[in-house]
Amino acid sequence: MPELSHVPGEPLHNPLLATQPGPYFGVFGGRYVPEALIAALDELDAEYRKAVEDPEFVDELKRLLRDYVGRPSPLTEAPRFAAEAGGEGSGVRVFLKREDLNHTGSHKINNVLGQALLVKRMGKTRVIAETGAGQHGVATATAAALMDLECTIYMGEEDTQRQALNVARMRLLGAEVVPVTLGTRTLKDAINEALRDWVTNVETTHYLLGTVTGPHPFPEMVREFHKVIGEEAREQILERTGALPDVVAACVGGGSNAMGIFNAFLDDPSVQLFGFEAGGEGIASGRHAARFSGGQPGVLHGARTYVLQDEDGQTRPSHSVSAGLDYPSVGPAHAWLHDLGRATYEPVTDDEAMDAFALLCRTEGIIPAIESAHALAGALRVGRAAADRGESPTILVNLSGRGDKDVATAARWFGLLGDDADDVNEGDQ
């Protein structure tokens, strides 16, 4: 656990956790990829380091985030939702960082625009990306349209079915969407196909990886493009409450939205950080995506980190009601924060997430992404436990995406479709 007896306002660690450079986060991270990709990773790393020192790049990205994305995203207090966490008059407060209100409907656009500007600087003409829920794919297709780049999105066939609306959205934006029919037909296999494409076409193509995992420099670079979430939220909540939050909660698939909001608080020892993984049907069922509860350190997709695997090191299939969290590995910096004890990672089941999903809809009039509903469910759990101890924490939740894409799933889950429900269900299996 972090040292708590320190002078307020002084950095907790030297060097700061928040500025930890790649390739290694403790024993995690690295570049476990074919040699064929190393030249491209070196080029990307060099270009990225030049760009962030270049006022022209920094200003252009700021301008896009303001004028195109709509940043800063608002901070919304959710009092009726909070009352469910602590009970009436408990004093538990919940604030939502509204990444769902960004253009394209999630936090993913922050990183995509940063990388797309780098693609232009590198003179490449084509981007490829993986997507699970479709949020990163939509964001990438959007940036490709904006910046006149050829775009191919790899998406597991199972995900193309459960997120059909996002497939149509990407195609409208001019992207080619390739359903991946190999392996488990989900995000993991989409990444495999994207890596194969990249090895083949690396001279013209940039792999616009959508989360804080993969080989260096992706974990560090994607964190840097998303850290604006936490920086804004920190300022907003200080202005609103006069204090730092007690708890920051986020869902963790690969971990980009969590890293984005955690980063500004990593060196504030009073702030507890919680990452909520997909507990699926429960850890005991084996059908989950809880890498910290049910996985071990290993290597997947270029990084050493926690991986769901069997005793032979074969990747075990993950499961979640949420396509965006349905991934057997996690960003290496999360593995590092986990082992340091700086952040706590807990599973949230499908049932808990869907209950929180419905609760936010009905108490606050906000339909969250099912991914983000895992963070909401976790916030409820943390808030209730604190209220039971007689505490009244302020909880900051990263509402990483909006739930439009999940309406069909939710309608089936809650039986809102009447007689048609069975037909739709069969199509989903």
Next chain:
Amino acid sequence: MTSPAAPATDPAPARGGGRVDVTPSRTAELLRQVRDEGRPALIAYLPTGFPTVDRSVEAVRTLVEHGADVVEIGIPYTDPVMDGTTVQRAVELALESGTRVRDAFRLVRAVSDAGAVPLVMTYWNPVLAYGVDAFARDLAEAGGAGLITPDLIPDEASEWIEASDRHGLDRVFLVAPSSTAERLQLTARASRGFVYAASTMGVTGERATVGDRAEELVARTRERGAELVCVGLGVSTGDQAAQVGRFADGVIVGSAFVRPLLADGPWSERLAALGAVVDDLAAGVRRAREGASA
């Protein structure tokens, strides 16, 4: 930058009492021997457990009987990002049939008993899960010569470099047409046995033509200090093997051997078809340097 190729200085006695760091590379000895015969080696890949472990033992014996000098024994892995569709299908079938990592050691023994040099080709996570030193120990005990590691670069390989020195195993790293001179040198120094040159940018699979960049890459790799360089990716016919074999110390073939085993039909027919493909490739490497002045 650390120097992963620093000679082993570990004074711990090796099995048998000799110093580990002077164990000669079996793969390099074989490659030099066939070079002296005026030809490149045929290095043949098949995955363990495809379609079953017992049948894969028969398949690797067939490779050796028909002229493979080195057999690259694949360990099936759920996420083979350097492999094209043919090998992906085979390893998926191998995993479905319940193949375990340790089954590869049965194939290693079979290849060794049949008189060829057994190398294991594996993605890195199965080795990590087994334990790097335990894997090296068991591979050496089974008679294996070393490892080919498609997703492990020397920069990340310190644990494997130590273990391979300790157990006298070859470590074959890859280079690609995109590799810079600095990386070619790093990889050449870290490798033991030979350097695996990827003929083209891409994944495994059969191709109509082998890229022109292969010859250039082999030359650049030699300039950077590699004595022995073998070429893989895309070679599937005797003519291609003859073409590549003009400039490479070994020709690595995989998908072309997997394809006949994926076909429908009785196993004996599939094995016979495999044998015919090996014959073609083996003839290819034997005519590679015909007419070249010795």
